[in-house]
């Protein structure tokens with residue numbers, strides 16, 4: 880098993896990934912606005928900390944909290960939920 884699968888970063892249910900300013904989504908997920916909003920929050924996080932700063936912090940957060948409790952992921956979920964709610968999109 881690869882490291883990204885061991886820590887939960889990638890799974891059969893992974894819908895999208897963000898790499899710096901690029902968002903990659905699984906085929907069939909391109910219209911999932913909640914997923915896109917989540918990934919766009921990661922773009923903002925990358926911009927806030929820079930590529931190396933974000934990745935360093937993200938890896939440290941996974942090591943400290945486990946992927947499911949990574950503060951960056953919690954922030955992305957909360958901001959995506961709020962953005963969808965504010966736009967009238969069902970979460």
Ligand SMILES: [Zn+2]
Pocket residue numbers: 917918921952955
């Ligand atoms: Zn995420």
